[in-house]
Amino acid sequence: MARVGLTTERLVLAGAELADEVGFDQVTVSELARRFDVKVASLYSHVKNSQDLKTRIALLALEELADRGAAALAGRAGKDALAALANVYRDYAREHPGRYAAAQFRLDPATAAASAGGRHAQMTRAILRGYALTEPDQTHAVRLLGSFFHGYVSLEMGGGFSHSAPDTQETWVRMLDALDALLRNWPASAAATAATTATAATTATTGAETGPASAH
Amino acid sequence: MARVGLTTERLVLAGAELADEVGFDQVTVSELARRFDVKVASLYSHVKNSQDLKTRIALLALEELADRGAAALAGRAGKDALAALANVYRDYAREHPGRYAAAQFRLDPATAAASAGGRHAQMTRAILRGYALTEPDQTHAVRLLGSFFHGYVSLEMGGGFSHSAPDTQETWVRMLDALDALLRNWPASAAATAATTATAATTATTGAETGPASAH
DNA sequence: GTAAATTGCCTAAAAATCTTAGGCAAATAT
DNA sequence: ATATTTGCCTAAGATTTTTAGGCAATTTAC
Known part of the structure:
Protein backbone atom coordinates (compact mmCIF):
# COMPACT_ATOMS: atom_id res chain seq x y z
CA MET A 1 0.00 0.00 0.00
CA ALA A 2 1.20 3.45 -0.90
CA ARG A 3 3.10 5.08 1.95
CA VAL A 4 2.27 8.65 2.70
CA GLY A 5 5.52 9.39 4.47
CA LEU A 6 4.32 10.08 7.98
CA THR A 7 6.82 11.55 10.39
CA THR A 8 6.54 12.78 13.91
CA GLU A 9 7.55 16.18 12.61
CA ARG A 10 5.01 16.25 9.85
CA LEU A 11 2.30 15.16 12.25
CA VAL A 12 3.18 17.82 14.78
CA LEU A 13 3.27 20.52 12.11
CA ALA A 14 -0.07 19.40 10.70
CA GLY A 15 -1.39 19.27 14.24
CA ALA A 16 -0.31 22.85 14.79
CA GLU A 17 -2.08 23.94 11.61
CA LEU A 18 -5.14 21.99 12.66
CA ALA A 19 -5.04 23.74 16.03
CA ASP A 20 -4.97 27.13 14.34
CA GLU A 21 -7.98 26.16 12.26
CA VAL A 22 -10.23 24.46 14.77
CA GLY A 23 -8.77 25.27 18.17
CA PHE A 24 -6.14 23.45 20.18
CA ASP A 25 -8.53 21.33 22.19
CA GLN A 26 -10.28 20.19 19.03
CA VAL A 27 -7.03 18.66 17.85
CA THR A 28 -7.62 14.96 17.66
CA VAL A 29 -5.63 12.01 16.39
CA SER A 30 -8.62 10.98 14.34
CA GLU A 31 -8.90 14.28 12.52
CA LEU A 32 -5.19 14.30 11.89
CA ALA A 33 -5.38 10.80 10.39
CA ARG A 34 -8.24 11.97 8.20
CA ARG A 35 -6.12 14.82 6.89
CA PHE A 36 -3.34 12.46 5.91
CA ASP A 37 -5.89 10.03 4.49
CA VAL A 38 -4.53 7.35 6.70
CA LYS A 39 -5.99 5.04 9.33
CA VAL A 40 -5.95 6.30 12.88
CA ALA A 41 -3.80 3.51 14.25
CA SER A 42 -1.03 4.47 11.86
CA LEU A 43 -0.31 7.61 13.81
CA TYR A 44 0.54 5.66 16.90
CA SER A 45 3.86 4.62 15.41
CA HIS A 46 4.95 8.24 15.33
CA VAL A 47 3.25 9.67 18.37
CA LYS A 48 2.79 7.91 21.70
CA ASN A 49 -0.76 9.08 22.22
CA SER A 50 -3.02 12.09 22.10
CA GLN A 51 -1.29 13.76 25.04
CA ASP A 52 2.10 13.24 23.44
CA LEU A 53 0.87 14.88 20.26
CA LYS A 54 -0.42 17.88 22.13
CA THR A 55 2.76 18.17 24.13
CA ARG A 56 4.81 18.22 20.94
CA ILE A 57 2.60 20.91 19.45
CA ALA A 58 3.05 22.92 22.63
CA LEU A 59 6.82 22.58 22.41
CA LEU A 60 6.76 23.67 18.78
CA ALA A 61 4.73 26.75 19.65
CA LEU A 62 7.07 27.66 22.49
CA GLU A 63 10.05 27.38 20.16
CA GLU A 64 8.45 29.47 17.44
CA LEU A 65 7.48 32.11 19.95
CA ALA A 66 10.95 32.21 21.44
CA ASP A 67 12.49 32.49 17.98
CA ARG A 68 10.24 35.39 17.11
CA ASN A 87 3.89 42.64 20.11
CA VAL A 88 5.47 39.29 19.36
CA TYR A 89 3.14 37.57 21.79
CA ARG A 90 0.09 39.49 20.66
CA ASP A 91 0.77 39.00 16.97
CA TYR A 92 1.60 35.35 17.34
CA ALA A 93 -1.66 34.74 19.16
CA ARG A 94 -3.56 36.50 16.40
CA GLU A 95 -1.82 34.69 13.59
CA HIS A 96 -1.76 31.33 15.33
CA PRO A 97 -4.48 31.14 17.95
CA GLY A 98 -4.30 27.36 18.19
CA ARG A 99 -0.55 27.36 18.60
CA TYR A 100 -0.77 30.11 21.20
CA ALA A 101 -3.29 28.04 23.14
CA ALA A 102 -0.92 25.11 22.79
CA ALA A 103 1.87 27.16 24.34
CA GLN A 104 -0.30 27.34 27.47
CA PHE A 105 -0.68 23.57 27.60
CA ARG A 106 0.29 22.25 30.99
CA LEU A 107 3.56 20.34 30.63
CA ASP A 108 4.96 18.03 33.22
CA PRO A 109 7.92 19.59 35.04
CA ALA A 110 10.57 17.58 33.24
CA THR A 111 9.23 18.47 29.80
CA ALA A 112 8.74 22.08 30.80
CA ALA A 113 12.34 22.27 31.95
CA ALA A 114 13.54 21.04 28.57
CA SER A 115 11.25 23.40 26.67
CA ALA A 116 11.89 26.86 25.29
CA GLY A 117 10.16 28.26 28.36
CA GLY A 118 13.47 29.27 29.80
CA ARG A 119 14.25 31.37 26.74
CA HIS A 120 11.07 33.32 27.28
CA ALA A 121 12.03 34.05 30.84
CA GLN A 122 15.48 35.15 29.72
CA MET A 123 14.05 37.48 27.11
CA THR A 124 11.84 39.22 29.61
CA ARG A 125 14.78 39.56 31.92
CA ALA A 126 16.85 40.98 29.09
CA ILE A 127 14.32 43.73 28.59
CA LEU A 128 14.71 44.72 32.20
CA ARG A 129 18.38 45.40 31.65
CA GLY A 130 17.16 48.64 30.12
CA TYR A 131 15.64 49.61 33.45
CA ALA A 132 17.32 50.17 36.77
CA LEU A 133 15.99 47.19 38.67
CA THR A 134 17.95 45.01 41.01
CA GLU A 135 16.97 41.74 42.62
CA PRO A 136 14.50 40.85 43.91
CA ASP A 137 12.58 43.61 42.17
CA GLN A 138 13.78 42.41 38.83
CA THR A 139 12.16 39.04 39.39
CA HIS A 140 8.97 40.69 40.55
CA ALA A 141 8.97 42.74 37.39
CA VAL A 142 9.64 39.69 35.23
CA ARG A 143 6.64 38.02 36.76
CA LEU A 144 4.52 41.11 36.36
CA LEU A 145 5.37 41.43 32.69
CA GLY A 146 4.73 37.74 32.13
CA SER A 147 1.37 37.98 33.86
CA PHE A 148 0.42 41.01 31.90
CA PHE A 149 1.44 39.69 28.48
CA HIS A 150 -0.31 36.42 28.99
CA GLY A 151 -3.38 37.93 30.60
CA TYR A 152 -3.86 40.61 28.02
CA PHE A 161 -12.48 43.39 25.20
CA SER A 162 -14.83 43.01 22.26
CA HIS A 163 -16.82 45.70 20.65
CA SER A 164 -16.43 48.43 23.17
CA ALA A 165 -14.65 51.74 22.90
CA PRO A 166 -11.85 52.64 23.03
CA ASP A 167 -10.46 50.12 20.59
CA THR A 168 -7.96 47.55 21.74
CA GLN A 169 -5.08 48.95 19.72
CA GLU A 170 -5.28 52.22 21.59
CA THR A 171 -5.46 50.38 24.89
CA TRP A 172 -2.49 48.27 23.91
CA VAL A 173 -0.31 51.28 23.16
CA ARG A 174 -1.31 53.06 26.35
CA MET A 175 -0.69 49.95 28.40
CA LEU A 176 2.82 49.67 27.08
CA ASP A 177 3.34 53.33 27.94
CA ALA A 178 2.06 52.61 31.42
CA LEU A 179 4.29 49.58 31.91
CA ASP A 180 7.30 51.48 30.68
CA ALA A 181 6.54 54.27 33.12
CA LEU A 182 6.12 51.76 35.90
CA LEU A 183 9.43 50.08 35.20
CA ARG A 184 11.25 53.40 35.01
CA ASN A 185 9.72 54.42 38.31
CA TRP A 186 9.49 51.17 40.20
CA PRO A 187 8.29 51.80 43.76
CA ALA A 188 10.62 50.86 46.58
CA SER A 189 9.50 48.08 48.85
CA ALA A 190 7.48 49.33 51.80
CA ALA A 191 9.58 47.09 54.00
CA ALA A 192 12.81 48.56 52.64
CA THR A 193 11.47 52.09 52.98
CA ALA A 194 10.43 51.61 56.58
CA ALA A 195 13.79 49.93 57.12
CA THR A 196 12.51 48.35 60.27
CA THR A 197 11.14 44.88 59.58
CA ALA A 198 13.51 41.99 60.01
CA THR A 199 12.09 39.71 57.31
CA ALA A 200 12.68 42.39 54.71
CA ALA A 201 12.89 41.87 50.99
CA THR A 202 16.62 41.99 50.47
CA THR A 203 17.39 38.34 49.89
CA ALA A 204 19.43 38.03 46.73
CA THR A 205 18.01 35.53 44.25
CA THR A 206 19.57 33.75 41.40
CA GLY A 207 17.51 31.48 39.18
CA ALA A 208 14.05 33.02 39.18
CA GLU A 209 12.66 33.54 35.72
CA THR A 210 9.45 34.11 33.81
CA GLY A 211 8.04 33.04 30.52
CA PRO A 212 5.58 30.48 29.17
CA ALA A 213 5.89 27.03 30.70
CA SER A 214 8.90 27.83 32.79
CA ALA A 215 9.49 28.62 36.42
CA HIS A 216 9.61 32.34 37.02
CA MET B 1 -37.01 2.48 40.62
CA ALA B 2 -35.65 4.66 43.38
CA ARG B 3 -35.31 8.25 42.33
CA VAL B 4 -32.14 10.04 43.33
CA GLY B 5 -33.59 13.51 42.98
CA LEU B 6 -31.54 14.91 40.15
CA THR B 7 -31.83 18.60 39.49
CA THR B 8 -30.05 20.91 37.11
CA GLU B 9 -28.76 22.76 40.15
CA ARG B 10 -27.48 19.68 41.89
CA LEU B 11 -25.80 18.53 38.70
CA VAL B 12 -24.10 21.85 38.17
CA LEU B 13 -22.91 21.99 41.75
CA ALA B 14 -21.59 18.44 41.60
CA GLY B 15 -20.00 19.33 38.27
CA ALA B 16 -18.22 22.26 39.89
CA GLU B 17 -16.91 20.02 42.66
CA LEU B 18 -15.83 17.49 40.09
CA ALA B 19 -14.01 20.24 38.21
CA ASP B 20 -12.14 21.23 41.36
CA GLU B 21 -11.10 17.64 41.89
CA VAL B 22 -10.11 16.53 38.41
CA GLY B 23 -9.89 19.69 36.35
CA PHE B 24 -12.53 21.49 34.36
CA ASP B 25 -11.84 19.81 31.08
CA GLN B 26 -12.05 16.41 32.70
CA VAL B 27 -15.64 17.13 33.65
CA THR B 28 -17.75 14.65 31.79
CA VAL B 29 -21.42 13.72 31.82
CA SER B 30 -20.41 10.12 32.27
CA GLU B 31 -18.36 10.78 35.37
CA LEU B 32 -21.12 12.91 36.80
CA ALA B 33 -23.65 10.12 36.22
CA ARG B 34 -21.30 7.71 37.92
CA ARG B 35 -21.14 9.97 40.98
CA PHE B 36 -24.92 10.04 41.28
CA ASP B 37 -25.03 6.31 40.62
CA VAL B 38 -27.35 6.90 37.74
CA LYS B 39 -27.33 6.05 34.05
CA VAL B 40 -25.77 8.62 31.76
CA ALA B 41 -28.90 9.23 29.72
CA SER B 42 -30.72 10.36 32.84
CA LEU B 43 -28.68 13.54 32.99
CA TYR B 44 -29.94 14.64 29.63
CA SER B 45 -33.32 15.53 31.13
CA HIS B 46 -31.67 18.17 33.29
CA VAL B 47 -28.86 19.38 31.08
CA LYS B 48 -29.02 19.86 27.32
CA ASN B 49 -25.62 18.39 26.63
CA SER B 50 -22.02 18.44 27.72
CA GLN B 51 -21.48 22.00 26.54
CA ASP B 52 -24.57 23.16 28.40
CA LEU B 53 -23.28 21.57 31.59
CA LYS B 54 -19.94 23.29 31.25
CA THR B 55 -21.58 26.60 30.47
CA ARG B 56 -23.67 26.34 33.63
CA ILE B 57 -20.61 25.55 35.71
CA ALA B 58 -18.91 28.58 34.20
CA LEU B 59 -21.85 30.79 35.08
CA LEU B 60 -21.86 29.46 38.62
CA ALA B 61 -18.17 30.23 39.01
CA LEU B 62 -18.61 33.73 37.63
CA GLU B 63 -21.42 34.38 40.12
CA GLU B 64 -19.47 33.03 43.05
CA LEU B 65 -16.46 35.10 42.11
CA ALA B 66 -18.55 38.23 41.70
CA ASP B 67 -20.21 37.63 45.07
CA ARG B 68 -16.86 37.26 46.76
CA ASN B 87 -6.87 38.52 46.52
CA VAL B 88 -10.38 37.36 45.78
CA TYR B 89 -9.33 36.12 42.37
CA ARG B 90 -6.13 34.56 43.60
CA ASP B 91 -7.74 32.84 46.58
CA TYR B 92 -10.69 31.60 44.58
CA ALA B 93 -8.39 30.05 42.02
CA ARG B 94 -6.45 28.32 44.78
CA GLU B 95 -9.51 27.04 46.58
CA HIS B 96 -11.42 26.16 43.43
CA PRO B 97 -9.05 25.59 40.53
CA GLY B 98 -11.65 23.81 38.45
CA ARG B 99 -14.23 26.51 38.97
CA TYR B 100 -11.68 29.18 38.17
CA ALA B 101 -10.85 27.41 34.93
CA ALA B 102 -14.58 27.21 34.25
CA ALA B 103 -14.87 30.96 34.66
CA GLN B 104 -12.51 31.23 31.66
CA PHE B 105 -14.74 29.01 29.56
CA ARG B 106 -15.59 30.71 26.29
CA LEU B 107 -19.28 31.66 26.37
CA ASP B 108 -21.28 32.67 23.35
CA PRO B 109 -21.94 36.42 23.32
CA ALA B 110 -25.57 36.16 24.41
CA THR B 111 -24.76 33.98 27.41
CA ALA B 112 -21.77 36.12 28.31
CA ALA B 113 -23.95 39.21 28.27
CA ALA B 114 -26.35 37.58 30.71
CA SER B 115 -23.54 36.36 32.96
CA ALA B 116 -21.98 37.94 36.01
CA GLY B 117 -19.17 39.12 33.76
CA GLY B 118 -20.53 42.62 33.84
CA ARG B 119 -20.33 42.69 37.62
CA HIS B 120 -16.63 41.92 37.44
CA ALA B 121 -16.06 44.78 35.06
CA GLN B 122 -18.02 47.11 37.33
CA MET B 123 -16.01 46.06 40.36
CA THR B 124 -12.72 46.81 38.67
CA ARG B 125 -14.10 50.14 37.56
CA ALA B 126 -15.25 50.85 41.09
CA ILE B 127 -11.71 50.41 42.36
CA LEU B 128 -10.53 53.04 39.93
CA ARG B 129 -12.82 55.58 41.58
CA GLY B 130 -10.13 55.74 44.22
CA TYR B 131 -7.69 56.95 41.60
CA ALA B 132 -7.80 60.08 39.49
CA LEU B 133 -8.39 58.52 36.10
CA THR B 134 -10.75 59.85 33.48
CA GLU B 135 -11.87 58.22 30.28
CA PRO B 136 -10.42 56.79 28.16
CA ASP B 137 -7.58 56.12 30.60
CA GLN B 138 -9.98 54.55 33.04
CA THR B 139 -10.94 51.93 30.50
CA HIS B 140 -7.31 51.30 29.66
CA ALA B 141 -6.64 50.79 33.34
CA VAL B 142 -9.63 48.48 33.73
CA ARG B 143 -8.26 46.36 30.94
CA LEU B 144 -4.77 46.43 32.38
CA LEU B 145 -5.97 45.28 35.78
CA GLY B 146 -8.11 42.59 34.21
CA SER B 147 -5.18 41.36 32.15
CA PHE B 148 -2.90 41.36 35.12
CA PHE B 149 -5.27 39.57 37.52
CA HIS B 150 -6.08 36.90 35.02
CA GLY B 151 -2.55 36.52 33.78
CA TYR B 152 -0.97 36.31 37.20
CA PHE B 161 6.38 30.65 39.08
CA SER B 162 7.14 27.40 40.82
CA HIS B 163 9.97 26.72 43.15
CA SER B 164 12.09 29.72 42.50
CA ALA B 165 13.01 32.58 44.77
CA PRO B 166 11.64 34.99 45.76
CA ASP B 167 8.45 33.30 46.79
CA THR B 168 5.21 34.17 45.07
CA GLN B 169 3.64 35.80 48.09
CA GLU B 170 6.35 38.42 48.17
CA THR B 171 5.99 38.98 44.44
CA TRP B 172 2.25 39.31 44.84
CA VAL B 173 2.54 42.01 47.48
CA ARG B 174 5.14 43.94 45.53
CA MET B 175 3.09 43.71 42.36
CA LEU B 176 0.10 45.21 44.09
CA ASP B 177 2.38 47.99 45.36
CA ALA B 178 3.55 48.53 41.81
CA LEU B 179 0.06 48.60 40.34
CA ASP B 180 -1.09 51.01 43.01
CA ALA B 181 1.84 53.28 42.23
CA LEU B 182 1.09 53.06 38.54
CA LEU B 183 -2.57 53.98 39.00
CA ARG B 184 -1.68 56.91 41.26
CA ASN B 185 0.81 58.12 38.71
CA TRP B 186 -0.76 57.15 35.40
CA PRO B 187 1.29 58.54 32.51
CA ALA B 188 -0.38 61.03 30.21
CA SER B 189 -0.95 59.93 26.67
CA ALA B 190 1.97 60.79 24.40
CA ALA B 191 -0.58 62.10 21.90
CA ALA B 192 -2.19 64.33 24.51
CA THR B 193 1.21 65.53 25.71
CA ALA B 194 2.36 66.40 22.23
CA ALA B 195 -1.10 67.94 21.70
CA THR B 196 -0.60 67.84 17.97
CA THR B 197 -2.06 64.66 16.51
CA ALA B 198 -5.59 64.87 15.17
CA THR B 199 -6.69 61.30 15.91
CA ALA B 200 -5.94 61.80 19.58
CA ALA B 201 -7.29 59.80 22.46
CA THR B 202 -10.06 62.05 23.68
CA THR B 203 -13.13 60.17 22.49
CA ALA B 204 -15.50 59.79 25.40
CA THR B 205 -16.61 56.24 25.98
CA THR B 206 -19.59 54.86 27.79
CA GLY B 207 -20.02 51.12 28.09
CA ALA B 208 -16.50 49.77 28.05
CA GLU B 209 -15.87 47.34 30.86
CA THR B 210 -13.56 44.59 32.01
CA GLY B 211 -13.95 41.36 33.88
CA PRO B 212 -14.24 37.65 33.16
CA ALA B 213 -16.40 36.77 30.19
CA SER B 214 -17.54 40.29 29.54
CA ALA B 215 -16.62 42.99 27.09
CA HIS B 216 -14.07 45.37 28.50
C1' DG C 1 -58.72 7.95 48.08
C1' DT C 2 -58.52 6.91 43.51
C1' DA C 3 -57.78 8.12 38.52
C1' DA C 4 -55.21 10.85 35.41
C1' DA C 5 -51.33 13.41 34.12
C1' DT C 6 -46.68 14.32 34.61
C1' DT C 7 -42.07 13.51 35.32
C1' DG C 8 -37.70 10.80 36.42
C1' DC C 9 -34.77 7.43 35.47
C1' DC C 10 -34.29 3.43 32.59
C1' DT C 11 -32.89 0.32 28.36
C1' DA C 12 -31.26 0.36 23.77
C1' DA C 13 -28.50 1.87 20.27
C1' DA C 14 -25.66 4.77 17.02
C1' DA C 15 -21.64 7.55 16.28
C1' DA C 16 -16.97 9.22 17.54
C1' DT C 17 -12.64 8.95 19.78
C1' DC C 18 -8.59 6.60 21.89
C1' DT C 19 -5.61 2.86 22.20
C1' DT C 20 -3.40 -1.83 21.73
C1' DA C 21 -2.08 -6.10 19.18
C1' DG C 22 -0.64 -8.36 15.46
C1' DG C 23 -0.03 -8.80 10.07
C1' DC C 24 1.45 -7.89 5.36
C1' DA C 25 3.86 -5.24 2.07
C1' DA C 26 7.11 -1.74 0.82
C1' DA C 27 11.52 0.35 1.60
C1' DT C 28 16.30 -0.42 2.93
C1' DA C 29 20.46 -2.90 3.81
C1' DT C 30 23.51 -6.78 2.87
C1' DA D 1 18.38 -11.33 -4.67
C1' DT D 2 17.66 -12.11 0.01
C1' DA D 3 17.05 -10.54 4.55
C1' DT D 4 15.69 -6.99 7.69
C1' DT D 5 13.42 -3.24 9.07
C1' DT D 6 9.69 -0.23 9.04
C1' DG D 7 5.09 1.80 7.68
C1' DC D 8 0.52 1.47 7.34
C1' DC D 9 -3.23 -1.80 7.76
C1' DT D 10 -7.17 -4.72 9.90
C1' DA D 11 -9.38 -5.97 14.09
C1' DA D 12 -11.16 -5.13 18.36
C1' DG D 13 -12.14 -3.28 23.13
C1' DA D 14 -13.05 0.73 26.03
C1' DT D 15 -15.06 5.49 26.75
C1' DT D 16 -17.80 9.24 25.80
C1' DT D 17 -21.78 11.72 23.72
C1' DT D 18 -26.35 11.91 22.32
C1' DT D 19 -31.15 10.49 20.83
C1' DA D 20 -35.51 7.73 21.16
C1' DG D 21 -38.82 5.56 23.46
C1' DG D 22 -40.69 2.96 27.83
C1' DC D 23 -42.21 2.04 32.53
C1' DA D 24 -42.84 3.32 37.17
C1' DA D 25 -43.02 6.73 40.75
C1' DT D 26 -44.77 11.06 41.88
C1' DT D 27 -47.93 14.77 41.73
C1' DT D 28 -52.45 16.76 40.48
C1' DA D 29 -57.44 16.64 40.00
C1' DC D 30 -61.64 15.03 41.35
Missing part, protein backbone atom coordinates in the same frame (compact mmCIF):
# COMPACT_ATOMS: atom_id res chain seq x y z
CA GLY A 69 11.00 37.01 20.42
CA ALA A 70 14.73 36.71 19.97
CA ALA A 71 14.52 38.18 16.48
CA ALA A 72 12.37 41.07 17.69
CA LEU A 73 14.62 41.85 20.63
CA ALA A 74 17.83 41.94 18.63
CA GLY A 75 19.23 45.45 18.65
CA ARG A 76 16.50 46.91 20.81
CA ALA A 77 16.48 48.15 24.39
CA GLY A 78 14.26 49.91 26.85
CA LYS A 79 10.71 50.65 25.88
CA ASP A 80 11.47 49.72 22.32
CA ALA A 81 12.37 46.22 23.41
CA LEU A 82 9.41 46.01 25.74
CA ALA A 83 6.97 46.87 22.97
CA ALA A 84 8.71 44.56 20.52
CA LEU A 85 8.41 41.50 22.74
CA ALA A 86 4.86 42.33 23.75
CA VAL A 153 -3.43 38.34 25.04
CA SER A 154 -5.69 35.66 26.40
CA LEU A 155 -8.42 38.13 27.32
CA GLU A 156 -8.25 39.87 23.95
CA MET A 157 -8.30 36.55 22.13
CA GLY A 158 -11.21 35.37 24.24
CA GLY A 159 -13.23 38.36 23.20
CA GLY A 160 -12.95 39.91 26.63
CA GLY B 69 -15.60 40.34 45.00
CA ALA B 70 -18.55 42.44 46.05
CA ALA B 71 -18.18 41.31 49.65
CA ALA B 72 -14.47 42.07 49.64
CA LEU B 73 -14.91 45.48 48.09
CA ALA B 74 -17.56 46.66 50.52
CA GLY B 75 -16.21 49.50 52.61
CA ARG B 76 -12.84 49.60 50.95
CA ALA B 77 -11.23 52.08 48.61
CA GLY B 78 -7.92 52.83 46.95
CA LYS B 79 -5.12 50.36 47.33
CA ASP B 80 -7.05 48.54 50.00
CA ALA B 81 -9.80 47.81 47.50
CA LEU B 82 -7.30 46.90 44.80
CA ALA B 83 -5.61 44.34 46.99
CA ALA B 84 -8.92 42.98 48.23
CA LEU B 85 -10.26 42.25 44.76
CA ALA B 86 -6.96 40.87 43.56
CA VAL B 153 -3.45 33.85 38.60
CA SER B 154 -3.33 31.59 35.60
CA LEU B 155 0.47 31.59 35.51
CA GLU B 156 0.78 30.92 39.21
CA MET B 157 -1.82 28.14 39.03
CA GLY B 158 -0.07 26.66 36.01
CA GLY B 159 3.14 26.40 37.97
CA GLY B 160 4.74 29.19 35.99
